[in-house]
Amino acid sequence: MTEFTQPISVSSLTPRLLLGPGPSPVSPRVLEALAHPTIGHLDPLFLALMDDVNRRLRDVFGTQNQLTFPVSGTGSAGMQAAFSNLLEPGDTAIIGVHGFFGFRMAEMARRLGADVVEVEADWGKVLDPAQLIEAHRAHPHSRLLSVVHAETSTGAHQPLEELGAYLRESDTLFVVDAVTSLGGLPVEVDRVGVDVCYSGTQKCLGAPPGLAPITFSAEAVRRVSSRKMPVTNWYLDVTLLSTYMGAERRYHHTAPSNLFFALHEALCEVEEEGLQARHDRHRHIGQLLQSALTSRGFNSFTESSCRLPQLTVVSLPGGKEEAPLRALLLERFGIEVGGGIGPAEGKVWRIGMMGHGARESSVERLLEAVHALGVGEG
Amino acid sequence: MTEFTQPISVSSLTPRLLLGPGPSPVSPRVLEALAHPTIGHLDPLFLALMDDVNRRLRDVFGTQNQLTFPVSGTGSAGMQAAFSNLLEPGDTAIIGVHGFFGFRMAEMARRLGADVVEVEADWGKVLDPAQLIEAHRAHPHSRLLSVVHAETSTGAHQPLEELGAYLRESDTLFVVDAVTSLGGLPVEVDRVGVDVCYSGTQKCLGAPPGLAPITFSAEAVRRVSSRKMPVTNWYLDVTLLSTYMGAERRYHHTAPSNLFFALHEALCEVEEEGLQARHDRHRHIGQLLQSALTSRGFNSFTESSCRLPQLTVVSLPGGKEEAPLRALLLERFGIEVGGGIGPAEGKVWRIGMMGHGARESSVERLLEAVHALGVGEG
Numbered sequence: 001m002t003e004f005t006q007p008i009s010v011s012s013l014t015p016r017l018l019l020g021p022g023p024s025p026v027s028p029r030v031l032e033a034l035a036h037p038t039i040g041h042l043d044p045l046f047l048a049l050m051d052d053v054n055r056r057l058r059d060v061f062g063t064q065n066q067l068t069f070p071v072s073g074t075g076s077a078g079m080q081a082a083f084s085n086l087l088e089p090g091d092t093a094i095i096g097v098h099g100f101f102g103f104r105m106a107e108m109a110r111r112l113g114a115d116v117v118e119v120e121a122d123w124g125k126v127l128d129p130a131q132l133i134e135a136h137r138a139h140p141h142s143r144l145l146s147v148v149h150a151e152t153s154t155g156a157h158q159p160l161e162e163l164g165a166y167l168r169e170s171d172t173l174f175v176v177d178a179v180t181s182l183g184g185l186p187v188e189v190d191r192v193g194v195d196v197c198y199s200g201t202q203k204c205l206g207a208p209p210g211l212a213p214i215t216f217s218a219e220a221v222r223r224v225s226s227r228k229m230p231v232t233n234w235y236l237d238v239t240l241l242s243t244y245m246g247a248e249r250r251y252h253h254t255a256p257s258n259l260f261f262a263l264h265e266a267l268c269e270v271e272e273e274g275l276q277a278r279h280d281r282h283r284h285i286g287q288l289l290q291s292a293l294t295s296r297g298f299n300s301f302t303e304s305s306c307r308l309p310q311l312t313v314v315s316l317p318g319g320k321e322e323a324p325l326r327a328l329l330l331e332r333f334g335i336e337v338g339g340g341i342g343p344a345e346g347k348v349w350r351i352g353m354m355g356h357g358a359r360e361s362s363v364e365r366l367l368e369a370v371h372a373l374g375v376g377e378g
Numbered sequence: 379m380t381e382f383t384q385p386i387s388v389s390s391l392t393p394r395l396l397l398g399p400g401p402s403p404v405s406p407r408v409l410e411a412l413a414h415p416t417i418g419h420l421d422p423l424f425l426a427l428m429d430d431v432n433r434r435l436r437d438v439f440g441t442q443n444q445l446t447f448p449v450s451g452t453g454s455a456g457m458q459a460a461f462s463n464l465l466e467p468g469d470t471a472i473i474g475v476h477g478f479f480g481f482r483m484a485e486m487a488r489r490l491g492a493d494v495v496e497v498e499a500d501w502g503k504v505l506d507p508a509q510l511i512e513a514h515r516a517h518p519h520s521r522l523l524s525v526v527h528a529e530t531s532t533g534a535h536q537p538l539e540e541l542g543a544y545l546r547e548s549d550t551l552f553v554v555d556a557v558t559s560l561g562g563l564p565v566e567v568d569r570v571g572v573d574v575c576y577s578g579t580q581k582c583l584g585a586p587p588g589l590a591p592i593t594f595s596a597e598a599v600r601r602v603s604s605r606k607m608p609v610t611n612w613y614l615d616v617t618l619l620s621t622y623m624g625a626e627r628r629y630h631h632t633a634p635s636n637l638f639f640a641l642h643e644a645l646c647e648v649e650e651e652g653l654q655a656r657h658d659r660h661r662h663i664g665q666l667l668q669s670a671l672t673s674r675g676f677n678s679f680t681e682s683s684c685r686l687p688q689l690t691v692v693s694l695p696g697g698k699e700e701a702p703l704r705a706l707l708l709e710r711f712g713i714e715v716g717g718g719i720g721p722a723e724g725k726v727w728r729i730g731m732m733g734h735g736a737r738e739s740s741v742e743r744l745l746e747a748v749h750a751l752g753v754g755e756g
Contacts, residue, residue, distance in 0.1 A: 008427055014423060023419070035412050036389065038409075040401060042716075045391050072588070073455065074632045077451065080611065108612045111610050111612055202416075233458065234458055256588030258588070330421070
């Protein structure tokens, strides 16, 4: 006799309402596309679909960049692709750190042998562009300057315009992490002057996790092609990847076709809704949630002037411990919200209203559950 | 008026019978699991499912290795994870090259700064273990020695036993690429003495592409933890990944939960069929196909003593050009087979009978189509 263990099956997994920092809920239509029978990565039908995904991503990124595609990995693989391709040992990288993901960028850059100049702001605030510009004046030959547009650890919305305008006049590449912003906030790569921008599919784009949309400007591509050493990361080498994405159609790796199906369908949903309307929806629902939580005594972790609509980071009313209540929210009500990470661990809830989940019914279900758990007034 | 372009939609993609070198056909049951509503990567339900996936992978790999899990990327990300974690600049790597994927391993190792000792065999043949052992005697302090178990470019089946037995007595790690073998042929990591073995989900395991199962022996883990420098590839750093997979459950990246659902279901199918029965099925169907093709005048590209059952590489009868007929096979009959890569480009078909596709009806449909196209006798 073997030991009795509860058998685990996918079909018996309880559905959840995903209101954490991602993944966000995936619409039935996108799930259906995900399950379309697999086709090959070199099938002409797949290549046409991939081209269409890339075209749609250009629209969402607000760019004409030819080299725009989904990396075959999650959002962090997008970050890795940006840094692995742009940096060589000895390069200087100026990195804005106002949360967990800025810290991660700095860590990746250091591992690649870069001299990292960190410009910091307190968690929950945004970086002062003047400080980043000052750092650049001290290190004018920096290879890149990077910031996180929507800090998923703190809920802070970093402005990009001033940095983009300043860096246009320099040889330094502007790298933007848009993992939690793309599809929920305007990113506008070309207008702002971003050189490399990456995201994830599982946040405001409304697709399942597993792909990381990325875009490289012509300037960034020139930088990659003038490297002294090949990219140590073969899997994410964009020069190799572009021979698959481009006219050559040269085999590089087996693209995860089903994830492309889902992303394509999610991007069709974005187009049908309209990008502006989608941004408006995220803003509207975020404001609705934030004012409701405030009236119930939740406190914003994020400085009020820079709160993201799609990701709300709050501490609980009355100094209540977050983890046990978060576990109850999941077990009793099937609602996932995120806990804090880094210095915010144990202190906050991170509540996402992203993609298909950014709707009034999500706010209502969450507020009802919070009420039933006896958290806060009202 | 905008220019008229054919709209592309996932639901209108023609189904294909996938008889190329991968992806292989995915069963309806696995596709259904794939489309189960997404859940979070830190949800206790997901963590339990992930543990169960890892346990099932240990069974298929034939290992007790604790560090056994799917990398969040395709098969090549598995290769990248093996080499990025094991190698540091200046390490020596002995690499067996008898096809495209051996060449790729050597390329990855060089990019990581290793001194690569290539031991070659002609495409279509296997490596003589004696030659690899000789290379090791010349470089006894090599960090690793790696071979491709099932060369997807040539259809050759590399024996592992002698190498495994020899390397047990050394400090050199034995790395095996099992992308096309796992689930179709016995791999038996622990019995053979393999230290790091990686695969892909989209071949003989019968899941969609996007994950790369990998396993590290305790010896390999010790090597990683005694590195002088951190792994330059943060995304694939197994030390970080093991804090997510292990008891700490520390967030590293957003695991692609839907791909895990599909892999779990595919591994349930493997268990229900039985690993031995699954290997037998692949062998039986491969032999059926190969003898039928031989009787129709196809010529094996692979030396007869080392043909893989699950991947058959053949040139066409009568010196017929392969590419136009392969395109017709896809367009008219909806059957995908692969073309050659590297020196075999334009010379061969690569026909996979893998996973859910390894069945008599696949052989019959292919033979009927080949007959209708007027290729070969019979």
